[in-house]
Amino acid sequence: MCIVLARKYRPKNLSEIVGQPVVVRILENAIRMNRIPHVFLLSGPMGVGKTSTARVIAKSLNCEKGPTVHPCETCKSCKEINEGKSVDVIEIDGASNRKVEEARKIIESMKYPPLFSPYKIYIVDEVHMLTLEAFNALLKTIEEPPQYVKFIFATTNMQKIPPTVLSRCMTLDFKKIPEPVIKNHILKICEKEGITIQEEAAMLISSLCEGSLRNAEMLLDRTISYCEGNISLKDVENSLYVLKEEDVQAFLDATINGNIEEVERWLEKIETNSVDIFYFFNMLLRRIEIYIKEKTYPVEQMIGVMDVFYKAFMDMRNGIEGEVVLRTAAYKACAVKNLVKIEDFLEETKTKSEKIERKGMQSKMESFPVVNYILEEFNGKIVGRL
Ligand SMILES: Nc1ncnc2c1ncn2[C@@H]1O[C@H](COP(=O)(O)OP(=O)(O)O)[C@@H](O)[C@H]1O
Ligand SMILES: [Mg+2]
Ligand SMILES: [Zn+2]
CATH class of the missing domain: 3.40.50.300 (P-loop containing nucleotide triphosphate hydrolases)
Structure with a gap:
């Protein structure tokens, strides 16, 4: 045994x-x-x-x-x-x-x-x-x-x-264990067990285990049973039902750019391939952190996207079904691009309504310049938080 x-x-x-x-x-x-x-x-x-x-x-x-x-x-x-x-x-x-x-x-x-x-x-x-x-x-x-x-x-x-x-x-x-420490631990265990493992494979496991060595060892167990003696990055991806890093990135780019059709295609792929949503969220949140650090997109927009996916991840951990949570979050994240900051909105509304008042504009909605402005300028946009 x-x-x-x-x-x-x-x-x-x-x-x-x-x-x-x-x-x-x-x-x-x-x-x-x-x-x-x-x-x-x-x-x-x-x-x-x-x-x-x-x-x-x-x-x-x-x-x-x-x-x-x-x-x-x-x-x-x-x-x-x-x-x-x-x-x-x-x-x-x-x-x-x-x-x-x-x-x-x-x-x-x-x-x-x-x-x-x-x-x-x-x-x-x-x-x-x-x-x-x-x-x-x-x-x-x-x-x-x-x-x-x-x-x-x-x-x-x-x-x-x-x-x-x-x-x-x-x-x-006790703290969560840093990823490089976990990666080295995995490499050492494999050496003792006489198993060869690609460094990228050990890295992927350490990034998915949420700082827990027990999780890391359990994931390694699963991968070893899957492939016997020789572990590649692909084996980890397949045995743990995770998407490739590039795919996670492509999904994220599509949501940030508000490209609903592409997001839809990814969601379908995730569902048909039974991708593990838990790990998917993990990889996604890590990628978002990298984007924020590297300023790949405007930081405020990224924080909005992070907020949406992080809350979704928490919902999943609290028992709501992963696929449903991911789908809703993906649509919300698509909308972040069109968010208008509430301060900007108020500021613009103020100047605009002042202008309207000064000109004494004739309008059916004259007595509601703010409402009028919302209809005119913010048509189709979402104001405030998701
Ligand atoms: N800091 C650590 N150093 C070495 N192994 C660890 C460490 N933390 C967890 N492990 C591995 O995970 C297993 C479970 O750890 P455990 O001490 O029961 O964690 P906890 O009580 O914090 O949940 C251990 O048997 C060991 O294989
Ligand atoms: Mg314990
Ligand atoms: Zn003794």
Whole structure:
């Protein structure tokens, strides 16, 4: 049976955690100086190393040679933590153990010292899911737990943690992992797996994984199953159902230029080829960022287009069907070109109506010069925001 890459390449010690230099440095120093807080809070997006780091901390503390930055990997404790079997390291999923009763059980179990190791370590994942009552029950304990207890909380949503709890934790902020770091990681994994991969292929994967190494490894898994042993850019495009970079660019150009017929052709192509809309949005937004940086089109227009596609992407992530969202967004983006800035509109309207008033123009709509002006000058254009 092949183990999925994300599991096979779970970092075993601090030096294997990539792309989180600040976190690693703080932890190395804390462990070396043996200044380890009662409660760690690891916060950050998904798939960037929080759970892995929590286990690495547990190993560093409970290794026979610990506390150590280089856990031995051979003692009972190291081995059991690697296999997720250590009785002294208790992993709790906050999302399915939210209630105060469960918090009380944790507190109760803390009375008993660790069986085989220096510390009893509670790793609570998705800790923001605990109810307020559960947090309150834990407050006193996390402030002054027994000497042998350590907590490691992990969360993707720090805002939801009560400030009273936050103020008692040492917080470690995990960041999205930069694309070049992810690309190198992919190249290294392929080397270890005896797989050849084109650099452009690794680059495309790293651009699609939203800063998450877990995502990157999952995409790589999929590509490897697709093509066995030799990965080209084309393989990634085909296995992940993504359009070529040039095609994404052509679609974007067509929307920016308001070329509805061409946009329509692309949308059809996207639908008939079952292009993955999620990745399509990713590639599109990246291309827009490049256009803004390089000033390929007027920046204000680009920001308008970005706004439309970004909101659409969010709608999709919130569960609205991708193809529908993309289609509507594409039409809206086509209209951005004809947008008139509201300030310009008001300014022009003002001067024009002043002129009209001065001339005392005879018009059926004399008493509504502004309305008249709108009809005359802005016929067919959209004013304001989409
Ligand atoms: N910073 C990282 N360094 C090395 N591998 C990582 C990193 N982040 C994620 N991974 C890979 O992704 C997998 C899942 O990571 P995990 O620590 O569970 O992420 P999180 O808890 O932040 O969602 C790991 O087993 C590992 O293969
Ligand atoms: Mg996790
Ligand atoms: Zn050990």
